[in-house]
Amino acid sequence: MRTKLIPALISLLACAVICINSFVYNYTFEMFARRFIIAAIVFYIIGIIVKIIIDKGYDVMSDSLSDMEEFDMDEELIDNEMNDAAEEGLEDFEDISK
Numbered sequence: 001m002r003t004k005l006i007p008a009l010i011s012l013l014a015c016a017v018i019c020i021n022s023f024v025y026n027y028t029f030e031m032f033a034r035r036f037i038i039a040a041i042v043f044y045i046i047g048i049i050v051k052i053i054i055d056k057g058y059d060v061m062s063d064s065l066s067d068m069e070e071f072d073m074d075e076e077l078i079d080n081e082m083n084d085a086a087e088e089g090l091e092d093f094e095d096i097s098k
Contacts, residue, residue, distance in 0.1 A: 003051045003054050003055055003058075004051075006047050006050055006051045006054070007044050007047030007048045007050075007051055008044070008047065009047070010043050010044070010046060010047035010050065011039075011040050011043045011044040011047055013043075014039045014040070014042075014043035015036055015039055015040050015043075017039075018032075018035050018036050018039045019032075019036070022035065022036075
């Protein structure tokens with residue numbers, strides 16, 4: 001799964017919100033710069049944590065799928081079982097109709 005960009009995207013989104021907020025409330029450049037740098041660092045760390053959680057969840061999900069692939073399904077055996085079940089079903093139906 002492509003999770004490499006998650007920390008950067010979360011950080012950029014938070015910084016965009018800070019920029020808009022600073023513009024609306026007319027913060028000084030010094031205050032804006034401080035808030036921008038702090039938000040970028042904090043939300044980048046949060047993005048890394050989110051990325052790790054998603055990667056671990058994806059690994060667990062793919063591990064369970066690989067466990068299912070270990071079962072070797074014999075197509076011929078399945079077809080024979082399906083045919084036997086269908087024949088038994090027809091015989092039961094014929095017994096009832098008599």
